[in-house]
């Protein structure tokens with residue numbers, strides 16, 4: 232540092248980006264000042280009383296939550312030493328590489344950032360939720376979601392995400408990896424209102440603790456208002472929020488890292504360019520690329536339940552969905568969340584008709600705040616909002632987010648589905664019900680990178696084009712929605728940027744000292760993404776299910792079987808020339824087995840085959856001996872009678888899998904009149920919406936009718952009633 236400056240570097244904001252910058256700069260030997268507008272919050276100090284004056288809002292006594300109304304969207308931020316980590320839900324997630332489109336430059340993609348994610352995971356101490364130490368079981372909400380998804384045969388779509396939380400003994404304080412005392416999580420579900428128990432691995436207990444230990448100077452209660460070039464570096468000019476009449480404070484340094492969060496950083500730069508004129512050469516792209524990360528919040532309330540939905544950390548599960556919406560697929564994820572009772576009490580106090588609402592809840596709905604939980608969906612919005620300044624110099628958002636409509640429509644379908652499956656009531660925030668405006672807790676973008684000022688505001692290390700030494704390292708540099716909770720990406724990107732910055736400042740081989748202790752962290756969400764994208768390919772075009780019952784009726788040997796057919800995706804089914812349908816069910820074969828599981832494939836109107844339908848099934852007798860059933864249905868002419876007879880009579884041969892062909896039985900199974908009606912009524916579409924299910928049924932019916940007629944004209948009698956069916960048994 233030269234005498235002309237107060238420090239080697241100034242970091243503005245102590246959230247995710249700022250904390251990384253402060254820690255690494257201090258470890259690299261720079262003198263650092265971290266300027267934060269909010270206060271420090273220690274365990275036990277977070278607001279709990281149902282009064283706004285208790286420190287809930289930044290605008291009411293410089294409290295914890297800063298809620299910004301940006302015109303087209305609300306945006307929620309944490310304020311204080313530790314930024315968003317003070318109020319966040321601890322989820323440490325990586326976006327799927329598939330979710331990153333061409334707007335994501337190579338330096339922000341998984342291949343480049345994965346080692347930095349691992350480094351950040353190590354620093355934050357992440358792990359998925361386990362059992363509640365007081366009950367020995369997972370939280371009720373976690374179990375509820377996991378059971379639901381299991382019942383929907385999608386278990387792999389749900390994972391327990393990594394959380395930056397200390398788990399273990401909730402009663403004993405122990406130093407974490409950064410020598411800060413932490414206790415094990417008490418499963419009280421209050422992460423998002425600040426953890427009074429001391430179990431969250433917030434930034435003040437991780438990166439910022441490292442920064443301060445290495446000499447960084449923390450200045451809280453200082454809100455930076457503008458940046459101006461000074462003596463080859465920059466001056467940072469701040470007001471004192473607790474005392475508006477206090478004189479402005481000024482610090483200067485050759486390097487300044489802006490990390491005030493997407494909205495505040497963009498606003499600060501816009502003001503410096505357009506109001507104060509101190510940074511006039513900032514790119515004209517400043518403010519572009521704003522994203523709300525596709526956030527959509529719904530509140531669910533279980534009816535008639537004894538279960539407490541408020542235990543556990545705030546978020547415990549993450550479900551990845553990849554569903555068709557209109558003509559394109561929409562991908563998003565859904566997370567359960569607590570609605571902390573103290574927050575409920577606060578809403579009760581500030582909203583009108585408190586007594587009437589309490590009566591209604593108790594007497595009519597029979598619910599308590601413990602039956603409420605949040606359902607937070609997030610995904611890829613268009614990320615092409617633009618932050619500008621309004622007349623008073625405050626950030627406001629302009630956005631014609633058409634793609635967003637698509638995403639929200641899809642996300643909105645999850646609510647009714649959950650309501651039906653869980654027997655829950657749903658509530659949307661009033662901003663949505665009345666104004667069709669969403670609230671984001673994951674504001675991103677505004678300061679995207681580019682080769683030069685004509686394409687972006689900063690370069691790939693976050694250095695502002697035209698202003699050497701001025702850097703941006705927070706959510707504003709992410710070019711689009713991550714579609715997952717973004718703090719891990721902000722940390723990883725900041726780790727990479729600060730490493731580059733330190734190396735550019737004359738320490739070419741510099742690495743963070745913790746690298747030696749870092750090992751690859753498990754990424755639970757990757758498995759869910761992979762499962763869902765596979766399932767998406769399989770279920771394209773939506774599916775069909777039906778059940779049929781066939782039997783020899785009164786003839787001997789008596790054979791009967793009930794089979795359920797499930798086509799997962801019609802697109803695949805129709806393009807495969809064999810038109811295969813997986814079948815499962817039970818079979819009874821006189822003298823062989825009485826009620827046994829059977830499975831295999833039905834080839835429905837296979838292209839170029841004489842048979843209209845070929846069955847290849849397999850079952851085991853009670854001694855474990857495998858048996859094969861092969862059968863065909865054949866249509867001999869187009870007359871209605873011939874069609875009906877051909878399609879309802881199955882000529883089968885049943886043989887033991889290990890015997891000579893002579894040991895088999897041949898017979899004809901038929902679908903009786905009543906069973907035919909039952910078959911028709913069992914036919915159902917499988918899809919995300921009623922319209923899609925109906926469309927699937929119509930598509931299948933059209934295929935069935937045209938194929939049946941075609942087979943009726945082209946068929947000649949089969950050579951034998953045991954025409955080979957598909958030769959794969961499943």
Ligand SMILES: Cc1cc2nc3c(=O)[nH]c(=O)nc-3n(C[C@H](O)[C@H](O)[C@H](O)COP(=O)(O)OP(=O)(O)OC[C@H]3O[C@@H](n4cnc5c(N)ncnc54)[C@H](O)[C@@H]3O)c2cc1C
Pocket residue numbers: 243244245246247248249266267268269307308309310311312313314315316318319320321322323324423453454455456490491492493495496499546672673674704705706707715716717718719721
């Ligand atoms: C309720 C809630 C739950 C969330 N849960 C998750 C989650 O589970 N996982 C996840 O990944 N993300 C979550 N997030 C989002 C996450 O908190 C943000 O993405 C993240 O905090 C953004 O990091 P940042 O570095 O960009 O800025 P921030 O963390 O917002 O830090 C900015 C800091 O700068 C300070 N500041 C602002 N303006 C000035 C100024 N002019 N002068 C000085 N200081 C200033 C602020 O007070 C703040 O401390 C959640 C957010 C909320 C609100």
